[in-house]
Every structure is written in C-alpha cells, then in structure tokens.
Amino acid sequence: MGIPHSQFEEKLEALKAVKGVKQDTDLTAADLKELVTRYKNVYTQAKGEQFPTDPKRQLYLAVIAVFDSWDSPRANKYRSINQIKGLKGTAVNVQCMVFGNMGNTSGTGVLFTRNPSTGEKKLYGEFLINAQVSCIFLFTLSRGSLDEPYHPYLRDIEFTVQENRLWMLQCRTGKRTGKGAVKIAADMVNEGLVDKRCAIKMVEAAHLDQLLHPQFEDPSAYKDKVIATGLPASPGAAVGQVVFTADDAEAWHAQGKAVILDRAHDERIKAVRKMIMAANLEERQRALDLLLPYQRLDFEGIFRAMDGFPVTIRLLDPPLHEFLPEGNIEDIVAELASETGTSEDEVFSRIEKLSEVNPMLGFRGCRFSFSSRVAC
Structure with a gap:
C-alpha cells in the first residue's frame, strides 16, 4: 500500500494505552474491531480514498504489491549479494488462508530437518499455540529427516495448525551457521544423500569465514572450571592475560603480550x-x-x-x-x-x-x- 508500517503501529500502541493493556493478545474482539477502524482511517488519510472492501479489488492490490516488491531496494540488494542474475521478474501464488489463532487447537510454527546451528541430525523448531505470528517455543525431536532424501538440503518448513488440522505453508532450503553447514554437508555424504562435489557447493564462503575464527575444541572440558562469564565483543575464542583498561591493553600489546580487555x-x-x-x-x-x-x-x-x-x-x-x-x-x-x-x-x-x-x-x-x- 506504500504506507509506513509505523503509522499502523502507532494506532496499535495508542489503543493498548487507552485500554490499559500491555500485550497485543490482551485486546478483546471488540478492541480489535476498533483497531481495524483506526487502520482504515490511516489508509484513507494516506491514500485519499476509502479502504477497498471488494474482495477482487483487495486481491488485485495484493498481487500488484508482490510484483512491485521485485524492484524494492531490499530485493535488489538481496539479488546482488547472492549473485542472482538473468531473472525477468517474480510470480504470485494465490492460496487459501489458514489461521493458527483459532484457540488452543490451533497454532503456528517452523521446523528444520536438522539443527541449523550445530548441524545435529534431529528435527528442530519452534511452535506457538493460538498464534498467527512467528513461532516461539523451542522443541527438538529425534525422528527421521522428513523430505531430505528427495531434497538433500537442510529444509526449513513453515506450518500452521487450524483446529487440529495441519497445513504445510512453505518448504525451502534453510539458513545455517558455518559449523552447521559443514557438519550437514559431511553427514549427507556419509549418509549417501549427496556426493562430495555437491557437498562442497552446500558450504558457502560466509560459512568458511565463520569457521576461520579460533574456537575452543571442547567447551565441556572446562565447563566446571569457569570462574566468570561476560558478553562477547567478537566471534571466536582468545587466550591472554586479562586487563581492565584500554590503556593497559595498548601498553601490554606494545610489549608483545597477549591480552584480553575485560570491562565491567x-x-x-x-x-x-x-x-x-x-x-x-x-x-x-x-x-x-x-x-x-x-x-x-x-x-x-x-x-x-x-x-x-x-x-x-x-x-x-x-x-x-x-x-x-x-x-x-x-x-x-x-x-x-x-x-x-x-x-x-x-x-x-x-x-x-x-x-x-x-x-x-x-x-x-x-x-x-x-x-x-x-x-x-
């Protein structure tokens, strides 16, 4: 619609303040109807016309919005970063809507066929009851890996449950960490799902960059000897003598000493x-x-x-x-x-x-x- 999201967010926050609630889910059905009216007013003020109520007109505008997104700065940058060239445009898939916020027999979530962080071969994901938003609750299962034999990559699956009925919304190649990417590629070779040439292509340059940072071989080996914890300022691991000021860090470094700056x-x-x-x-x-x-x-x-x-x-x-x-x-x-x-x-x-x-x-x-x- 070409209207900044913040204008709608302001109406939502204002209504929550008036109703004396903190969470979106605390709003009643009557409150949400009032919010819809406020949203329509935002549209009217921005566009100079009433919000369209004809379903065909709404569908047409939704399709046009998808086509327009093809040339958005974000989309252009994404294609540039991933070296995607030669495509003439995008397509629109129109499908029936399902709802995960129909009560305690409904929900929404996302599932990975393996752990995207570690590469461990376990189903891994999140799920939230009675919600139409991104998932929350973490779960891991030790069952098989769904459709990997047919699509030998880490799969990212979005799903919704509407009143006890499961709907699979989307399935795509999942994003993963450097450690996860290498383990998944190696495991799939050992499992006979891909050959070595294909496995090499599954590990991106950015994944290797992550792995080049020094790491502790076995964190569990020193787990019982930790004397303090803090927030990391950079990736990887380091070994050195602790100093507590930037001046000391510079001075000791000039003397050839390995130091770690620790600030309270x-x-x-x-x-x-x-x-x-x-x-x-x-x-x-x-x-x-x-x-x-x-x-x-x-x-x-x-x-x-x-x-x-x-x-x-x-x-x-x-x-x-x-x-x-x-x-x-x-x-x-x-x-x-x-x-x-x-x-x-x-x-x-x-x-x-x-x-x-x-x-x-x-x-x-x-x-x-x-x-x-x-x-x-």
Whole structure:
C-alpha cells in the first residue's frame, strides 16, 4: 500500500494505552474491531480514498504489491549479494488462508530437518499455540529427516495448525551457521544423500569465514572450571592475560603480550535488560535514559582516540539472548524480575517472545530498533 508500517503501529500502541493493556493478545474482539477502524482511517488519510472492501479489488492490490516488491531496494540488494542474475521478474501464488489463532487447537510454527546451528541430525523448531505470528517455543525431536532424501538440503518448513488440522505453508532450503553447514554437508555424504562435489557447493564462503575464527575444541572440558562469564565483543575464542583498561591493553600489546580487555558493565547490562524487557514505550524510554550517560562516555572516548578522523557508528548486532542471564530458566526469570521490577509471569512472556530459531539471523539490532522505534 506504500504506507509506513509505523503509522499502523502507532494506532496499535495508542489503543493498548487507552485500554490499559500491555500485550497485543490482551485486546478483546471488540478492541480489535476498533483497531481495524483506526487502520482504515490511516489508509484513507494516506491514500485519499476509502479502504477497498471488494474482495477482487483487495486481491488485485495484493498481487500488484508482490510484483512491485521485485524492484524494492531490499530485493535488489538481496539479488546482488547472492549473485542472482538473468531473472525477468517474480510470480504470485494465490492460496487459501489458514489461521493458527483459532484457540488452543490451533497454532503456528517452523521446523528444520536438522539443527541449523550445530548441524545435529534431529528435527528442530519452534511452535506457538493460538498464534498467527512467528513461532516461539523451542522443541527438538529425534525422528527421521522428513523430505531430505528427495531434497538433500537442510529444509526449513513453515506450518500452521487450524483446529487440529495441519497445513504445510512453505518448504525451502534453510539458513545455517558455518559449523552447521559443514557438519550437514559431511553427514549427507556419509549418509549417501549427496556426493562430495555437491557437498562442497552446500558450504558457502560466509560459512568458511565463520569457521576461520579460533574456537575452543571442547567447551565441556572446562565447563566446571569457569570462574566468570561476560558478553562477547567478537566471534571466536582468545587466550591472554586479562586487563581492565584500554590503556593497559595498548601498553601490554606494545610489549608483545597477549591480552584480553575485560570491562565491567554491571549497571549498563541491567539497563540494557530493562530496555529489552520493557513492555511499552514509556518503560523503554526510562531504560534508554539510564543508558544515555554510558553512551556519551563511549562516544567521547571514541572521538578522542580517533583524534579528528572520520568515525562510523554501527548498530549493536549481538542477538538479544546474549544480554540475558545464564542458567536455568527459573533462576533467569527470578533475576530479571528483580532487576526490572516486573512479575515473573511477565518475564516468562517476554522471554518467549524473544526466543529465536537461529539468533544470529533473527531479531538483531537493526530490526529491534525498527520495532522499538525509540531505541534508534
């Protein structure tokens, strides 16, 4: 429709504030009808005409929207990155809609024929009851690998259950980590699904780049000897002597010593967690106000170090789960509830909404800033 998504999101947030609810699912059927009216007003103001009610007209506009998306900047960039050339356009597949939000006998989810992170040969996915959105609850199964014998790649399957009836919506080659890609390719050779030439093509250059970073051979070997944990600032593993200031790190490095800079972020990480766990714009803004002094100090230090040279500030990209405490779920919930001043039920709900199949491909910094708006 060519209307910014934020205009609709503002109407949703305003209605939730009026109704005194925090979650979209807390809105009643009558509330949602009122929201539809507000959405139609957004359309009328933006387009100068009433929202079309004729089904054929709606279908026509939907088809045109798909065709128009072919030349969007995002689509063009995707084809450029993946070296997709020679295609004249796209196609539109019109099919019946099914609903996963019809009650406790309905739901939606995604399934991978193998673990996309580790490559382990187990069905792996997420599923949410009574929902029409991306899946939440993680599950793994040790059953066979669905259609892999016919399509020898990691399969990404989207599905919906409507009132106890299963509908398969989409099946495509799944995205995977470097470690996962190599293991899957090697395993499929050993299983006789592909030959070595095909397996090599299944591992992309970006996968190899991930694997070139140093890694610990067996993390379980030192699991009982861990004395502290923190947030990673870069991929891979490193060995060196710990220092606690940037000046010490530079000085020791100049002497040929291997060092690891460790900075304490106790108060900052609590503020970040409050921002992540915020249920509305007001709570998120308060958390951002706590972060602002740290951000200013960081920028001042960067500009001093660069001494007049240009500086590029990029978005924070680590997946949101890396900012949450480690341990069993009960301890995590209790700690977050104490830090953020919310109930444990609210914390459980928020953690479920932040869960991801593959966090490194999921709700990262850029997408979080768009959805939260004030965090930009």
